[in-house]
Amino acid sequence: MKNGAQTLRVACLGAGYFAQFHYDAWRRNDRIKLVGACDRDQEKAKATGLAAFSSLDTMLKMARPDLLDVITPPHTHLEAITLAIANGVRIIICQKPFCGSLAEAKEAVKRTDEAGATLVIHENFRFQPWYRTFKQAIDSGLLGNVLQLTFRLRTGDGQGPDAYLDRQPYFQTMPKLLIHETGVHWIDTFRYLLGDPEAVYADLRRLNPVIEGEDAGYFVFDYKNGVRALFDGNRLLDHAADNCRTTLGEAIVEGTEGTLTLCGDGSVRLRNFGSLKESTLLEAKTWQGFGGDCVKALIDHVVDGVLDGKPLENRARDYLRVIAIERAIYESDRVGRKIWEFADA
Numbered sequence: 625m626k627n628g629a630q631t632l633r634v635a636c637l638g639a640g641y642f643a644q645f646h647y648d649a650w651r652r653n654d655r656i657k658l659v660g661a662c663d664r665d666q667e668k669a670k671a672t673g674l675a676a677f678s679s680l681d682t683m684l685k686m687a688r689p690d691l692l693d694v695i696t697p698p699h700t701h702l703e704a705i706t707l708a709i710a711n712g713v714r715i716i717i718c719q720k721p722f723c724g725s726l727a728e729a730k731e732a733v734k735r736t737d738e739a740g741a742t743l744v745i746h747e748n749f750r751f752q753p754w755y756r757t758f759k760q761a762i763d764s765g766l767l768g769n770v771l772q773l774t775f776r777l778r779t780g781d782g783q784g785p786d787a788y789l790d791r792q793p794y795f796q797t798m799p800k801l802l803i804h805e806t807g808v809h810w811i812d813t814f815r816y817l818l819g820d821p822e823a824v825y826a827d828l829r830r831l832n833p834v835i836e837g838e839d840a841g842y843f844v845f846d847y848k849n850g851v852r853a854l855f856d857g858n859r860l861l862d863h864a865a866d867n868c869r870t871t872l873g874e875a876i877v878e879g880t881e882g883t884l885t886l887c888g889d890g891s892v893r894l895r896n897f898g899s900l901k902e903s904t905l906l907e908a909k910t911w912q913g914f915g916g917d918c919v920k921a922l923i924d925h926v927v928d929g930v931l932d933g934k935p936l937e938n939r940a941r942d943y944l945r946v947i948a949i950e951r952a953i954y955e956s957d958r959v960g961r962k963i964w965e966f967a968d969a
């Protein structure tokens with residue numbers, strides 16, 4: 625867009641559980657003005673304290689936002705994006721999982737491209753401060769040759785008949801849960817840290833019989849030069865943290881000259897090869913917002929990118945690859961072998 629003096633008019637679609645972190649983050653950005661909130665449940669929209677709407681079309685026409693933030697479930701995305709473009713919105717941020725299918729996601733990308741609009745996926749985990757620290761350490765050569773990366777998801781919220789009901793009850797009935805809803809963040813984060821894999825293998829399972837989808841499982845990314853990245857998720861187990869939702873688990877990156885560890889308090893530690901001593905690269909602290917304030921980091925990145933003309937991460941076209949890899953993970957689990965081809969993305 626233009627230069628730093630401009631203020632973006634921002635409207636949001638969705639006022640459910642996760643939207644609270646978006647509204648809070650937008651309120652802390654002084655380069656934007658919030659002009660409306662829409663939810664099909666107008667009471668929820670009103671509770672945001674903003675001009676409240678139950679019809680997206682009406683909000684777009686009356687509030688005239690430059691940017692629409694879509695914080696509703698996947699089946700609503702294509703319609704919302706299409707309506708936004710038709711009403712002249714030029715920047716759209718859309719929550720993950722992006723659209724109801726790969727075909728819909730491609731259609732959304734095509735329509736925004738044709739309209740000359742910008743579509744960014746709200747894939748926030750790569751913006752968590754600990755992964756920014758990982759990335760700098762890997763890229764600076766601090767670890768020597770990185771040989772492997774592991775993330776162990778241990779949310780501890782998946783046991784018993786009441787699993788997920790207090791926060792995200794829809795988890796119980798999702799036919800695909802662990803990877804599609806949550807593990808997808810590490811498909812993207814692994815790509816952010818190490819690049820695109822050339823093959824994936826997965827082994828998924830359902831442990832809690834009251835839910836429909838899978839709640840535990842592994843996926844492994846193969847990279848050229850022998851590097852491997854392992855996602856090891858189990859929603860029934862926890863990890864050592866005061867709040868298991870800060871990092872959702874623990875990570876370790878291992879290189880020929882050093883090992884990085886992400887702890888459940890959000891701290892990142894480095895141990896040099898051959899040494900017992902650890903140094904702290906990122907201190908634990910109490911972060912505002914969600915997961916190291918990553919929602920705000922993503923939102924600020926988009927606002928600064930748009931207003932200052934800087935390149936944007938998480939463009940929707942690039943994110944199609946994440947959806948293709950997710951499909952390959954489920955396919956690998958179904959057929960019981962490694963998948964090399966990530967169809968048409």
Ligand SMILES: NC(=O)c1ccc[n+]([C@@H]2O[C@H](COP(=O)([O-])OP(=O)(O)OC[C@H]3O[C@@H](n4cnc5c(N)ncnc54)[C@H](O)[C@@H]3O)[C@@H](O)[C@H]2O)c1
Pocket residue numbers: 637638639640641642643662663664665668695696697698700719720721746747748792794805
């Ligand atoms: N990136 C993350 O870290 C993260 C975390 C949690 C949830 N999410 C994603 O955010 C999205 C929303 O999740 P949530 O937990 O807030 O769900 P939720 O069910 O709590 O809220 C969804 C809201 O959307 C509204 N809504 C649904 N369809 C609508 C429509 N057609 N028009 C207007 N409003 C509509 C509902 O009334 C509800 O208030 C999901 O896609 C979820 O996967 C992302």
